[in-house]
Amino acid sequence: xxxxxxxxxxxxxxxxxxxxxxxxxxxxxxxxxxxxxxxxxxxxxxxxxxxxxxxxxxxxxxxxxxxxxxxxxxxxxxxxxxxxxxxxxxxxxxxxxxxxxxxxxxxxxxxxxxxxxxxxxxxxxxxxxxxxxxxxxxxxxxxxxxxxxxxxxxxxxxxxxxxxxxxxxxxxxxxxxxxxxxxxxxxxxxxxxxxxxxxxxxxxxxxxxxxxxxxxxxxxxxxxxxxxxxxxx
Amino acid sequence: xxxxxxxxxxxxxxxxxxxxxxxxxxxxxxxxxxxxxxxxxxxxxxxxxxxxxxxxxxxxxxxxxxxxxxxxxxxxxxxxxxxxxxxxxxxxxxxxxxxxxxxxxxxxxxxxxxxxxxxxxxxxxxxxxxxxxxxxxxxxxxxxxxxxxxxxxxxxxxxxxxxxxxxxxxxxxxxxxxxxxxxxxxxxxxxxxxxxxxxxxxxxxxxxxxxxxxxxxxxxxxxxxxxxxxxxxxxxxxxxxxxxxxxxxxxxxxxxxxxxxxxxxxxxxxxxxxxxxxxxxxxxxxxxxxxxxxxxxxxxxxxxxxxxxxxxxxxxxxxxxxxxxxxxxxxxxxxxxxxxxxxxxxxxxxxxxx
Numbered sequence: 001x002x003x004x005x006x007x008x009x010x011x012x013x014x015x016x017x018x019x020x021x022x023x024x025x026x027x028x029x030x031x032x033x034x035x036x037x038x039x040x041x042x043x044x045x046x047x048x049x050x051x052x053x054x055x056x057x058x059x060x061x062x063x064x065x066x067x068x069x070x071x072x073x074x075x076x077x078x079x080x081x082x083x084x085x086x087x088x089x090x091x092x093x094x095x096x097x098x099x100x101x102x103x104x105x106x107x108x109x110x111x112x113x114x115x116x117x118x119x120x121x122x123x124x125x126x127x128x129x130x131x132x133x134x135x136x137x138x139x140x141x142x143x144x145x146x147x148x149x150x151x152x153x154x155x156x157x158x159x160x161x162x163x164x165x166x167x168x169x170x171x172x173x174x175x176x177x178x179x180x181x182x183x184x185x186x187x188x189x190x191x192x193x194x195x196x197x198x199x200x201x202x203x204x205x206x207x208x209x210x211x212x213x214x215x216x217x218x219x220x221x222x223x224x225x226x227x228x229x230x231x232x233x
Numbered sequence: 234x235x236x237x238x239x240x241x242x243x244x245x246x247x248x249x250x251x252x253x254x255x256x257x258x259x260x261x262x263x264x265x266x267x268x269x270x271x272x273x274x275x276x277x278x279x280x281x282x283x284x285x286x287x288x289x290x291x292x293x294x295x296x297x298x299x300x301x302x303x304x305x306x307x308x309x310x311x312x313x314x315x316x317x318x319x320x321x322x323x324x325x326x327x328x329x330x331x332x333x334x335x336x337x338x339x340x341x342x343x344x345x346x347x348x349x350x351x352x353x354x355x356x357x358x359x360x361x362x363x364x365x366x367x368x369x370x371x372x373x374x375x376x377x378x379x380x381x382x383x384x385x386x387x388x389x390x391x392x393x394x395x396x397x398x399x400x401x402x403x404x405x406x407x408x409x410x411x412x413x414x415x416x417x418x419x420x421x422x423x424x425x426x427x428x429x430x431x432x433x434x435x436x437x438x439x440x441x442x443x444x445x446x447x448x449x450x451x452x453x454x455x456x457x458x459x460x461x462x463x464x465x466x467x468x469x470x471x472x473x474x475x476x477x478x479x480x481x482x483x484x485x486x487x488x489x490x491x492x493x494x495x496x497x498x499x500x501x502x503x504x505x506x507x508x509x510x511x512x513x514x515x516x517x518x519x520x521x522x523x524x525x526x527x528x529x530x531x532x533x534x535x536x537x538x539x540x541x542x543x544x545x546x547x548x549x550x551x552x553x554x555x556x557x558x559x560x561x562x563x564x565x566x567x568x569x570x571x572x573x574x575x576x577x578x579x580x581x582x583x584x585x586x587x
Contacts, residue, residue: 136334139289139405140348140395141324150347154338230379231337 011199021193027209029103030185033175034213037110038168044115045167048074049122050148060134060147070119077116082174085109086181106175106183114171121163125156158229165221169214176210186210236303237402237435238265238288243297245283245459257283258294259459265437265452267402270429272438272446272467274482275456281439284456285405288437289326290319301326302402320351327396331408333388335380341391342367342376348398366394370424386417393424397434404428405437410445418442422449443482447471447543455479467544472511473575477585480577489552490583492537498581506555506562507536507581512574514540514547521574522553531565532556552579 006013017024048070054060055067080088086109090100093108129152137151153160176187186206194203245258257280265271273281286292287299290306299307306322307313314322335344345363354362367373370390372383380388389409396404406425410418426449428434438450446453446467453471454464455478463470463479474480489509501507510521525531537552555565569576578586 130332130334132330132332132334133336135291136328136330136392136395137347138291139323139326139328141320141322141351141399142347143320143351146347146350150339151336155336157338228338230381 009201009205011193011197011202012205015189015193015202021189023189023205023209026184026186026189026206029183030172030175030179030187030210030213033103033106033110033178033183033185034168034171037107037114037175038171040107040111041114041118041171042164042167044111045118045122046153048115048119049126050152052119052123053126053152054148060138061144074116074119077112078120082109082113082177083181085113086178101182103183103185106178110171110174110178113174114167117170118163118167121167122160125159125163126152128159129155158225158231161221161225161228165217165225168217168221172210172214172217186213235267236264237267237269237301238263238437239298239300240264240284240287241298241300243284243287243294243299245280245287245292246295256459258287260297261456261459261461262297263454263461263464265435267435268429268433269452270425270436270438270450271452271454272440272450273454273456274440274443274446275478276441279456280459281456282407285407285437285439288403288405289323289328291328324348324351324399325401326403326405327393327399327401328405328407329389329392329396329409331411333380333385333392333412335388335391335395337380339379340376341372341378341380341383344380344391345395345398348395352399362398363394366398367391369397370394384417385413386420389413389417389421390424393421393428397428397432401434403435403437405439407439408441411440411442418445425449447541449544451544455482468513468546468548471543471548472513480585488539489537489550489579493552493579493581493583496536501581504556504558507579507583507586508553508555508566508569509577509579510549510551510553510569510574512549512551512572514549516573517549519572521551521569521572524572525555525565525568529561529564529568531561533565552583 016022019025051066051070055063057064089109089112093105094100096108097104099105133151133155134147137147175185176190179185179187180191182188186209190203190206193199194206241262243258243261244256247255247257249255261284273284275281283292287294288301290299290312293310293312294307295310298305301322302325305313312319336347339347342360342363345366346359349359349362352359364373364376367376370393372387372390372394375383375387380391383391410421413421422445425436429436438445440446450467452464452466455462455470455476457478463474463476470479522533522535525533533553533555535551535553538550540547540549555562557565566576580586
C-alpha cells in the first residue's frame with residue numbers, strides 16, 4: 001500500500017510533512033486562514049447584516065444614513081473580484097500587519113473579501129424572521145439587545161448556520177486563491193508545487209484534501225442547522 | 234367608571250410614495266373605561282389594527298393624542314416619553330396577535346420568561362411566576378415544549394400567558410381568534426372573559442367575527458375606511474344600529490338576507506312591505522305578530538326568525554311580511570317602534586329599502 005503510494009505519487013512524498021513545503025504545514029495554513037478570516041469576517045458580516053436590517057426603512061431603528069452607508073459599502077466590496085482585492089488592499093495590509101506576504105497578511109483581504117458576501121446573507125436570514133415576532137417583543141417592552149439576541153439572532157439561528165456553512169466553503173476557496181499569491185496553504189501547494197512544476201499528482205492530492213475539508217464543513221453545518229431548528233417544517 | 238384609554242382625533246397617514254398617501258386612520262376619538270371589553274369591528278383594511286397599535290405606540294400617530302391610564306403618551310405626532318419609559322409603559326399593555334408571534338426557537342416557559350427579563354425578580358421567582366401564568370391558561374404541563382409542538386389554540390394561550398406576565402391593566406387582542414377553529418375560538422373567548430372578570434383586565438378586541446363580539450364585548454365601535462362610523466354599548470349597536478355597515482355586521486341581518494334570497498319572493502306590490510325587527514327578548518314579552526293583528530288589524534307573516542345571546546342577553550331578530558296599504562304600514566312601524574323594537578324596511582331580496 002505505502003509502496004504503491006510512493007511509486008504512484010513520488011512528488012507528493014517528496015514534499016514531506018513538515019517544513020516550508022510540507023503537507024502538514026499547508027493544511028495548517030489553510031485551516032489558520034479559514035478559521036481567523038471566518039472569525040473576523042463573520043463578526044463584520046453579522047454586524048453589517050444587523051445594521052442593514054435594523055436601519056432599513058421601517059426597521060426598528062430606521063436610519064437612512066446608516067442603511068445607505070452600509071448598503072453601499074457592502075455592495076462595493078462585493079463588486080471587487082477577490083484576486084484584484086488581494087492586490088488592491090496591499091497597502092492596508094501593510095499598515096495593519098506590517099507585511100504584505102504570508103498567512104497573516106492574507107487575513108486582511110480574506111476578511112474584506114468574505115464579509116460583504118456574508119453580510120448580505122445575514123441580512124436575508126434576519127429578514128426571514130417574521131416581523132410579527134419583532135412587534136410582539138416590542139409590545140412586551142423588550143430592549144434593542146433583547147430583540148437582537150433573542151429574537152433576530154436566535155430565531156434565525158438555523159438559517160444563520162446554513163449560510164455560515166456556505167460562506168465557510170467559499171472561504172476555503174478564497175484561501176486557495178490567496179495561496180496563489182504567496183499566502184501558503186493547500187492552494188499554494190496545488191499551484192506552486194503542482195501546476196507550476198507539472199507535478200499533477202501534487203495538484204490531485206491537494207485538491208482531494210480541499211474537498212475533504214469542504215465536505216466536513218458541509219456535513220457538520222447541515223447537522224447543526226437541523227438540530228437547532230424547532231420551526232414548523 | 235374611570236377612563237383607561239383615551240384617543241383624541243387620532244390620524245395615521247402613510248406616505249407610500251411621494252404621490253400615494255394612505256390615510257389609514259382618520260380623526261378617531263374613543264374612550265375606553267376600566268373593565269371594558271371594547272370591540273372594534275370592521276372589514277379587513279378598515280384600519281382597526283393600525284388604530285390599536287397607536288395605544289402602545291407600535292404605531293406612532295401622525296396627529297392627535299393618545300393617553301393611557303391618565304398619562305399622555307403621544308401628541309401631534311410626537312412621542313412624549315423616552316425609550317426606557319416607553320418600554321415600561323408597553324409592559325402595562327399586553328398584546329396578542331392573529332399569528333400568535335411566539336418565539337419558535339425557545340420553549341414555552343422561556344417565551345413567557347422573555348417578558349419578565351427586565352423585572353427585578355430572581356431566576357427562581359421568574360420560573361415560579363411563569364409556571365403560575367401557564368397554570369392560569371391551563372398549559373403548565375407544556376412548559377418545556379416548543380411552540381411548534383402545540384396546537385394553534387394552545388399557542389395562543391401561551392401568547393396570552395406571555396402578554397399577562399407583567400400584570401398589565403390592558404390586553405389588546407388583534408384578531409387573536411381569527412386563525413383558530415370554532416372550538417379553540419370558544420376556549421380563548423371564555424378565557425378572555427374570565428380574565429376580564431377575575432383580574433379586572435380591560436380588553437380591546439379587534440375582530441371581524443361578530444360572533445366573538447356578541448359573546449364577550451360590552452362596547453362596540455365600527456370602523457370603515459379609517460374612520461369610526463359608530464360606537465356605543467353592545468345592545469345599543471345591536472338593537473339600534475344607525476349605519477348601513479353596522480346593520481350588515483350586527484343583527485341576524487346576514488342570515489336573514491340569505492334566507493330571503495332562497496325564498497325568491499316575487500316583486501312586492503304596493504300593499505306589501507318587508508320589515509326587519511330586532512328587539513331585546515326581555516323587554517318585548519308579547520307576541521309581536523299577534524299584537525299587530527289584535528291592536529291594528531294588520532296581517533303579518535313571518536319569513537325569518539332567530540333569537541341569540543348577546544353578552545348573555547337574548548336578542549330576537551324577525552323578518553315579517555306586512556300586508557296592508559301605505560297608511561297601515563306606517564301605523565305598523567309606529568306601533569312597533571313604540572314597543573321598543575328596532576324596525577328597518579327591506580326589499581324582497583333582503584336589502585335595505587330606501
